[in-house]
Amino acid sequence: DDNQSGDSSDDNQSGDSSDDNQSGDSSDDNQTDNSKSSDEKDKSGYSLNACSDDIQSALDADEDELICDLHKKIRELMEEKAEEFEQKFVEEFDATYFAPALPFPxxxxxxxxxxxxxxxxxxxxxxxxxxxxxxxLYDRNKSKRSFDKQGTDLCSGAIWGVKAGNSRIFRTDAITRxxxxxxxxxxxxxxxxxxxxxxxxxxxxxxxxxxxxxxxxxxxxxxxxxxxxxxxxxxxxxxxxxxxxxxxxxxxxxxxxxxxxxxxxxxxxxxxxxxxxxxxxxxxxxxxxxxxxxxxxxxxxxxxxxxxxxxxxxxxxxxxxxxxxxxxxxxxxxxxxxxxxxxxxxxxxxxx
Structure with a gap:
């Protein structure tokens, strides 16, 4: 009974400790989230929640104060890089640069x-x-015929030579296609x-x-x-x-x-x-x-x-x-x- 009560107390203690850990973790998470949001606010310099004053100031802003057209800016950067690449190509290959051809469908x-x-x-x-x-094309399909003393294809036209001592009566055809x-x-x-x-x-x-x-x-x-x-x-x-x-x-x-x-x-x-x-x-x-x-x-x-x-x-x-x-x-x-x-x-x- 003492052991059982001891076990249960241990369980309770471990349960308490786990609860403490969990509450500690959650508090740490909250602190982390708060720190992240505060960091984002500090780095950006403005709040993500726009108020009426912010909207009005954006409407009243001059053209120089607005964000530039990103498409135009990217195009200008790509054109600048293309000019640099073309100059490098001419210096390296001593030839005029040409646009690669794309295959027709x-x-x-x-x-x-x-x-x-x-x-x-x-x-x-x-x-x-x-x-x-x-x-x-078909001249390359050449057939090479040879005769041997043994094999599986008996050449009937060569049998008559056996009596004269010619024992090579088995034919082999090799075709190179x-x-x-x-x-x-x-x-x-x-x-x-x-x-x-x-x-x-x-x-x-x-x-x-x-x-x-x-x-x-x-x-x-x-x-x-x-x-x-x-x-x-x-x-x-x-x-x-x-x-x-x-x-x-x-x-x-x-x-x-x-x-x-x-x-x-x-x-x-x-x-x-x-x-x-x-x-x-x-x-x-x-x-x-x-x-x-x-x-x-x-x-x-x-x-x-x-x-x-x-x-x-x-x-x-x-x-x-x-x-x-x-x-x-x-x-x-x-x-x-x-x-x-x-x-x-x-x-x-x-x-x-």
Whole structure:
């Protein structure tokens, strides 16, 4: 009984002590809150509770006494920093600073419907390009046949040699397949292309796309630039990777020349689509009449190099493509030149 009473007294004592602690903590908290509020008041210099005198003084304040426009102030600071950065860029790289290009979004436009009058010519031209691509791409699917004294595949044509001492009658076939490839055909439809060059570019793009459609292991999309308004430019998807040429011929390929030449933005937009493909080789055919120079285009081409994307320039009636001096280029004057030019280039490209 004494122990029990002792325990209960201990409990009471501990309970009292906990209550004391709690009351002490709460008092400390109150003191802390009071000190915080007093500190805030001391630091700010004014009360958060505005009275009628404060409101009246704010209404009667002069323009110099009011808080400045924060948006204007931030803009001025950003402009000042931009000038400092531009000067630093010129001193470091010894070149004029240029604004980075932003990739165009890729989407279908409703302004390319109708069957073009050049479709028949393009389909005839695609047969020649198909033959070229087939010979180049499928030549890399090489078969190597060997014979051994043991194996699982008996060659019936070699059995007759056993009596003559040839015991290598088991055949082994080793096939080296060409890697799959994803192609993007990017077509410049700027006003400088004109009627004749635009027709050549259309036939070339359609011919290549249709030829690739019949080659196993290759996928292709066709993009035109620029489409849309000045505020919302984009790449027009004439044919997506998952579409067939027959389904889009009358709805997406009736494209005419107009607009500027934002090659860098269009190229970056094409890269955004192409880089998501699983194919091992990724290739962009850039069909244009020129205007491929400039720091923005150079930066876009360098980004393609980093991502492992090969950009092949196809120049329409031009002596050279500026910016492609050390890059793969094909120059054609008419659609009939495309097949032999492509054969010579792809043969060297795949052999390399």
């Amino acid at each position: 890729c989407k279908k436009s409703a302004n390319a419907s109708g069957i073009p009058d050049w479709v028949t010519e393009a389909r005839m031209n695609s047969q020649r390009i198909k033959t070229v691509l087939h010979s180049i 060409a890697p799959n490839s994803a192609f993007t055909i990017l077509v410049d439809k700027s006003g400088s292309m004109g009627f004749s060059d635009m027709r050549t570019a259309n036939v070339a793009a359609y011919s290549i796309a249709q030829a690739l459609e019949f080659l196993k292991g290759t996928e292709c999309e066709v993009l035109y630039y620029p489409f849309g308004s000045y505020d919302e430019p984009h790449n027009h998807v004439a044919k997506a990777f998952n579409e067939r040429m027959a389904s889009v011929t009358s709805t997406s390929f009736n494209v005419h020349a107009n607009g500027g030449t934002p090659t860098a933005e269009a190229l970056l937009g094409a890269v955004t689509n192409l880089i998501q493909r699983k194919e091992e080789r990724k290739i962009i055919f850039l069909i244009t009449d020129g205007d491929t120079a400039g720091p923005n285009v150079k930066a876009a081409l360098q980004e393609c190099d980093v991502l492992g994307i090969t950009v092949i320039g196809i120049g329409i009636k031009t002596g050279e493509l500026s910016g492609f001096e050390n890059r793969p280029t094909m120059l054609i004057d008419q659609c009939a030149d495309l097949a032999p030019a492509m054969f010579n280039f792809l043969r060297d490209y795949y052999q390399a």
